[in-house]
Amino acid sequence: MRIACLMVDGSHAAAWGGVGAILGAKNLKAIAAPPSSPNSAPSSDFLELARRLVWKLKASEAASVLRRAGTHGMAAAGGWSGGAPASVRNLQDEYWPVQKNRLISETAFKAEYEVGRTGCPGCFIRCLHLYRLPNGRLCEGMHANSVRGFGPNWDVCDRRAILEVHAACNALGLDVDGTSATVAWAMEGFEHGWLSAHTWRGSTVRFGDSRQALKLVRQIAHREGLGDLLAEGVSLAAQQVGGAAVKAAMHVKGVGINEQALRSHRAWALGVAVSTRGGGHLGGSPQTENRQLSAEAGASLFGCPAAGDPTAYTGKERLVYWFDAYKAVIDCLGLCYLVYGWYDVALADPGNLCRLLKATGTAELSEGELLTIGHRIVNVERAFNTLHGRMSRRDDYLPERVMSVPVSGGIFSGCRIDRDAFDAMLTKYYALQGWDPATGLQRLPRLQSLGLESAWWRLHQASVIEAQEL
Numbered sequence: 001m002r003i004a005c006l007m008v009d010g011s012h013a014a015a016w017g018g019v020g021a022i023l024g025a026k027n028l029k030a031i032a033a034p035p036s037s038p039n040s041a042p043s044s045d046f047l048e049l050a051r052r053l054v055w056k057l058k059a060s061e062a063a064s065v066l067r068r069a070g071t072h073g074m075a076a077a078g079g080w081s082g083g084a085p086a087s088v089r090n091l092q093d094e095y096w097p098v099q100k101n102r103l104i105s106e107t108a109f110k111a112e113y114e115v116g117r118t119g120c121p122g123c124f125i126r127c128l129h130l131y132r133l134p135n136g137r138l139c140e141g142m143h144a145n146s147v148r149g150f151g152p153n154w155d156v157c158d159r160r161a162i163l164e165v166h167a168a169c170n171a172l173g174l175d176v177d178g179t180s181a182t183v184a185w186a187m188e189g190f191e192h193g194w195l196s197a198h199t200w201r202g203s204t205v206r207f208g209d210s211r212q213a214l215k216l217v218r219q220i221a222h223r224e225g226l227g228d229l230l231a232e233g234v235s236l237a238a239q240q241v242g243g244a245a246v247k248a249a250m251h252v253k254g255v256g257i258n259e260q261a262l263r264s265h266r267a268w269a270l271g272v273a274v275s276t277r278g279g280g281h282l283g284g285s286p287q288t289e290n291r292q293l294s295a296e297a298g299a300s301l302f303g304c305p306a307a308g309d310p311t312a313y314t315g316k317e318r319l320v321y322w323f324d325a326y327k328a329v330i331d332c333l334g335l336c337y338l339v340y341g342w343y344d345v346a347l348a349d350p351g352n353l354c355r356l357l358k359a360t361g362t363a364e365l366s367e368g369e370l371l372t373i374g375h376r377i378v379n380v381e382r383a384f385n386t387l388h389g390r391m392s393r394r395d396d397y398l399p400e401r402v403m404s405v406p407v408s409g410g411i412f413s414g415c416r417i418d419r420d421a422f423d424a425m426l427t428k429y430y431a432l433q434g435w436d437p438a439t440g441l442q443r444l445p446r447l448q449s450l451g452l453e454s455a456w457w458r459l460h461q462a463s464v465i466e467a468q469e470l
């Protein structure tokens, strides 16, 4: 399957971009690592910094909601605010009635299925619910994405079905976002007639049909019938079908998206569009809009007074530019973005990361040097996409329907992305990155300033960057 992911300990997934498919193509089934311990005891400075960080986390309102309700309670089914948008029926809309949201709320799941909480090793937040399935097996790791992707995006309110699909994806090594996008696309196809049961030997799947969707998920993993087409992922499957199917494929850079708030939250949308891994919010998309960061905090932290105003466009490129680099740093330090400043901006503190690094005796860096490492990572990934995928500005856009079809109800009723305003925001983002505004291609001065001339020469030799850039 091209939408295969890597599963760690049965429930933690490294997904998007077909990383599981790559290992599968190499006949690599699994990697086992023996437990190890650190070479030396942590220094007293490190322990003191860690103690202070735990104190800050315990005092953080966002972290306490995460601890109590997980990302399900924070972001799915109306979320923390009760007004969070959803991805509805293959992203044809972002409004789902509150009555439906209630059926799949975190508290509804908790009352019926929760037998405990779990989390990553050493983390006291333990944001993951441990559920017991009707068949008696345990299931963990159901984040907001599974709830959104197998709930509103398939128009399914059946808690048991959502849980079973999530558990099946974990067991079969399927990326939940790619699976949601691909099956939702097929549902729309049968609804609009560009997929037919006749062609697929009686196979069909409709919005709201959770039993058939679960069956289809298993067929994807075994490449049976319609599942063989869907195992290609939504972008390639749509190209095989052609016509209206291509427009209905919800993806960015070929990676199926399972997103919400694209029509109403501008920085969020830009972050998803420019993500180097394809459509996803775990890059430059900030939480400042959801958290309604004050104008004063937005101005002083990011030079963006509108940071907390979801529908404003002004200055949002600055947020994405900063969070792109910050998230890359968090990733390469092996830390969790959820607690290190995504949900609570007060915890997004590069200075503290520098102090922690210094206390480990591994590196002494200034905040600027640390963020430069993040920018370097983003630029290497961007160069990889350009070199191997011939990607450019045209690949930094969201599906057309989020620009043309407004939200039908709720507090963001009528919202959609204005194409001209998005274009302007994207151009300003490129200016911050030092990339060409017309093409989105990287320029030599910026890559030189990051010590990445070799990447530019690779691109140039492959004739991806034109000679006039010299």
Ligand code: SF4
Pocket: 118, 119, 120, 123, 124, 125, 126, 127, 128, 336, 337, 338, 339
């Ligand atoms: S490390 Fe992050 S994802 Fe893991 S349990 Fe803690 S908060 Fe949740």
